[in-house]
Amino acid sequence: MTFKDEIKRRRTFAIISHPDAGKTTLTEKLLLFGGAIHVAGAVKSNKIKKTATSDFMEIEKQRGISVATSVMGFDYEGYKVNILDTPGHQDFAEDTFRTLTAVDSVIVVVDVAKGVEAQTRKLMEVCRMRKTPVMVFVNKLDRPGRDPFDILDEIEEELQIKVRPLAWPMGSGTEFNGVYNIFEENLYLFTPNKQSLEEGIEFKDINDKALMEHIPENAAESLRDELELIQGVYPEFDKEAYLKGELAPVFFGSALNNFGVRELLHAFLKIAPSPRPSQAESRIVQPDEDKFSGFVFKIHANMDPNHRNRLAFVKICSGHFQRNTNYQHVRLGKQMKFSSPTAFMAEKKSIIDEAFPGDIVGIPDSGNFKIGDSLSEGEVLNFKGLPSFSPELFRYIENADPMKSKQLAKGIDQLMDEGVAQLFTNQFNGRKIIGTVGQLQFEVIEYRLLHEYGASCRYEPINLYKACWIRSTNKAQLEDFKKRKVQFMAKDKHGRDVFLADSSYMLQMAQESFKDIEFHFTSEF
Structure with a gap:
């Protein structure tokens, strides 16, 4: 296989969603299709002590949520598929933002009952900014949910992207009969509580009377009417618009029941981009x-x-x-x-x-x-788009066991390198401050310091509003600022100057009084 063929056959994508929409379950089912795993971890069941394959940290297994991005690769029908399963919880958004810089496309998972939720909107902003192609999988069709047309309207409005269904559900909840695959013109029938996938029945012409042999007459009528409506309301699928990030193809199914996943995977492999510049x-x-x-x-x-x-x-x-x-x-x-x-x-x-x-x-x-x-291979290249965001929550971190100060220092140093949180050293009193974007991060850091480094820490409150990276070409003004604000000056892990403002008023006054100083809210500038 030539070098160019190797590139063309690769598909690297992230799966993103709000917590609990079924992202990790979908990842697992894709891995099952790829033969990468042979038994799915029952993510929700406490009776079965298997956990999701992609959740491997001890704290993830205990909590049943993903707190770190995990990477999985497998070969399927001549393609090399690389999946990045991201944390859905907003407290770990920074890990997800950075992961989106490493993928060529994205699958967004939406819960049919809950629709588009806050975290999904935030992540979609990053995709829009980077013009990343997006595909949507509406999940949990085996449970009672909202009308598919309502869901499509909400996706268009909330995620600010045009949609085009490439599959269509027949009913939902207890009335769920299956999915008609518009992309391949196949009908897939759903059998409740069955973990294996039904084979598709080919239906080029859904007006064919033979359709009634497979689904009830009223379901067949509804399907015909709805497909006619889709053709009238939504634009034809345009691959170029999808690749530019302007159009999102939508699929429906139930990841837990392995249903609708294969249609998603097959369409994805055909239309998703190979590695991009x-x-x-x-x-x-x-x-x-x-x-x-x-x-x-x-x-x-x-x-x-x-x-x-x-x-x-x-x-x-x-x-x-x-x-x-x-x-x-x-x-x-x-x-x-x-x-x-x-x-x-x-x-x-x-x-x-x-x-x-x-x-x-x-x-x-x-x-x-x-x-x-x-x-x-020798060229000086610095890739863009990997910022650290200004934290919103702050705590002093102190050693709770004087005998383990070396372990604590090493643990903090390594965990901060992961980018899960940020470390600032106050220049006035030398105390170490941890800054995060979510409360749960503090618990994860404390847990991992204890269980991975044998070091125990305790947190003390500190009242801060924002951390800003500062720089200026006016050296005299910068020095004057640092002297006046000495109690609020810190260095980050890389020795850069950081101003720790304790209120929005204080930050505003600083920006107005020191015109030559730049205040940055991400570390990439």
Whole structure:
């Protein structure tokens, strides 16, 4: 297979949604189709002690939610599929925002009963900003839910994107008969409580009387009327509009019952983009360039708690990545060789010899990498779009066990490198402050420090409104500002100046009084 063929057959995408819409369940069913796993973890059932394949951290298994993005790859019908299952919970949004920089397209999962929820809207803004192609899977059709036309209207309005159904449900809840696949002109019949998928019955002409042999007459009539309405109301499916992020194809099904998932997967493989160009600061990098380049979009400490290891997740942007080959670490300006790069199946890893654009490779890291770092074959490339956002919640972090101060320092250092939260050191009193975008992050940090590093910490309250990165070409004004605001000045993990404003009024006054100082609310500037 040629280099270009390898690129064309890759599909790298993220699955995003509000918590509980069925994102992780859908991921699992896609993996079942790909033969990557043979039994799905019963995510909801406490009786069955299997948990979702993509939720591998101990705290995820206890809580039944995803708190970190996991990467899974498999081969299916000649395609290489890379899925990134993201956390839905808003407290972990930052991990998801960064993950969206490493994918070429997105599948949004919507609960048929709840419709579009707040977190989905937020994530969709990032997709819109990056013009990422989006496909929608309306889930839980086996439960009572809202009218499909209402759901489509809400998706258009809330996510600000045109929609086009490529499958259509026949009933819902106890009346759910199945799905008509408009894309392939097939009928799939639903059998309740059955975990295997029904074979499709081909129906080029749904006016054919034979339709009544498979579904009740009233359901057949409804289906005909609704399909006619779809043709009249929605534009024809336009692949170009989808690839530009202007049109979202919509599918319906029940991920828990394995229903509608195969139609989604088949259509996705046919229409979703292969790896797309990546924007670096100096130029646009094309995937089919000869020379290798890639960037780190995530770091995960202790994927295997028995070995205190860290992995840097690298998205390959161009060229052919090979094991035991020297590559340039752009920020450090030094050559590095990787003897055990890995491919993922959640926490299961296998060493690989090569990888291509679109693939996600795990590189064992002893502290050389931070989020946003680039690798190349010598060219200085810095990829854009990997910001840290200004935290909204703050706590002082203190050592609760003086005998474990080294473990605590190491734990904080490594967990902050993952980008789950941010560490600021107050320049006035030297105390360490953790900043996060969600309350749950504090619990996750405390839990992981204790269980992965054997260090116990305690939090103390601090009243802060916003952290802003500051810089200025007017050195005298910058020094004056730092002297006047000495109690509110801190350094972030990378030694940059951060102003910790304790109220919106204080921030506004600072911005008005010091015109030559730039106040940034993301760390990428």
